Amino acid sequence: MVSYVIRRLLQSALILLGVSLVTFILLYLIPADPARQIAGRSATAQTVENIREQLGLNLPFYEQYVRYLLNLLQGDLGRSYLQKTEVSELIAARLPATLLLMAGAIFCELLIGLTMGLVAALKRNTPTDTTLMVLSFTGVSSPQFVIGILLLYVFAVQLGWFPIGGYGTFMHLVLPSLTLGLLGAGWYARMMRSAMLDVLRQDFIRTARAKGLKRVQVLFGHAVPNALLPIIAMIGIDIGLFMSGIVVVESVFGWPGIGQLAWQAIQRVDIPIIMGVTLVSACAIVLGNFLADMVAPLIDPRIKLR
Template sequence: MLAYVARRLVQSLLILLGVSLITFALLYVLPADPVRQIAGRSATPQTVENIRHQLGLDQPFIVQYGRYLLGLVQGDFGRSYLQRTEVGELIAARLPASLELMVGAIVCELILGLTMGLVAALKRGTATDQALMVGSFVGVSAPQFVVGLLLLYVFAVRLSWFPIGGYGSFSHLVLPSLTLGILGAGWYSRMMRSSMVDVLRQDFIRTARAKGLRRSAVIFGHALPNAVLPVIAMIGIDIGMFMSGIVVVESVFGWPGIGQLAWQAIQRVDIPIIMGVTLVSACAIVLGNLLADLVTPFIDPRIKLQ
């Protein structure tokens, strides 16, 4: 186990290094000039060049990237061009809100997706099965900003069950979590249905039924633990999906997380913040996948880590 974890951590560091290199290179060739954003439209060419020199943006790419990596090794994400604040502090202040939203979204998608998939598998070939699969397809296909706006209009504006936006209470968390969770629920329901149908055909399920076990015991005690394994592997991947969709959802609901911070930074070409949020998101994806791989053998001892 320790050898596996050590090997995966080394691989994770290489992945993060590649992400940082690609992101830094894309931002380097970006047509937009962050110095112009800082200096303003009325700044003289001399002022622009002075700011560029102060930020080190007049250096070659390899020098800029090497200096950034040296800062990362020391735990320094850099300093925001516009906010004049350490990027690490900005991310640390916003990260708890994003993690709270991510946990809420995972809970929503698991409850909705697993329930829909289980019911569809048990009602295979019926109208219920078809209706649930159509609903999952709609959930997967619908853009998140459209889902978010619809939920806001129905449950916040028309029914006044939840606040329109903001942060701080459970009621603020419900709609953005549901918006993110609907997409994942669609994937989970389809995967859960397929996995459950396959497990129900296995010999050990027929043996359990032949022993006279109750239907609920067969389903929840034997079939479900085996059918849920592919879903666990997807949770780590979902963290990446959340990190990409969280920018839109946080903007729609006014949620003060790193997604909103990243969106503001993109609009202002604040490169240190963009780099910091990208690396934190990539780190979350890598750790999520590693955690999913480590948990799976405890659920199914037949799976061995190699």
């Protein structure tokens, strides 16, 4: 176990290093000039050059990257070009809102998706199965902003059950979580159905039935735990995706998360914030996958960590 954890930590460090390098290269190659963005359109060429020198943007690429890595090793994500605030402080201020929305979205998509997938597997090749799979495909294919606006119009504007937007209470959380949950539930429903059908054909399921176990015991004691293994891996990936990929939902509902922070930074070419959010999201994906690998043996003892 210890050797496995050490190996995974080393792998994670290399992955994060690769993410930082690729992101830094892409930001270095973009045609936009951060110094010009900061100085404004009316600034003189000398002013722009002075700002570029102060920020170190006139240095060669490798010097800029090495400087960034050295600061990163000290826990310094840099300072926002435009907001004049430490990136770590900006992310820390937005992180609780994103984590709350992420937890709500994962809960919704698991509750809806796993239920749909389980029912579809048990009702295989029936109208119920077909209807659920069509709904799951529709959910996966629907744009985020369409689902969000429809939910807002029906449940906030017409029925008045929930606030139109904002952040701070449980009622503010429901609609954005449901929006993300409906989109993710389709993937979980399809995967759960496929995994359940595969498990139900296994010999140990037939043995459990032959021993006279009740159907509920067979399903939830043997079939469902084995079908959940690929689901756990998907949850690990979702953690990272929700950390940075919910910009549209955050914008529709006025949710102050780091996705919205990243979008604002991209519009303004605020490189330190873009790098900071990217690395935090990458850390979330790595951590999510690591936790998924650690939980898998608890569900299926046949899995060994090596």
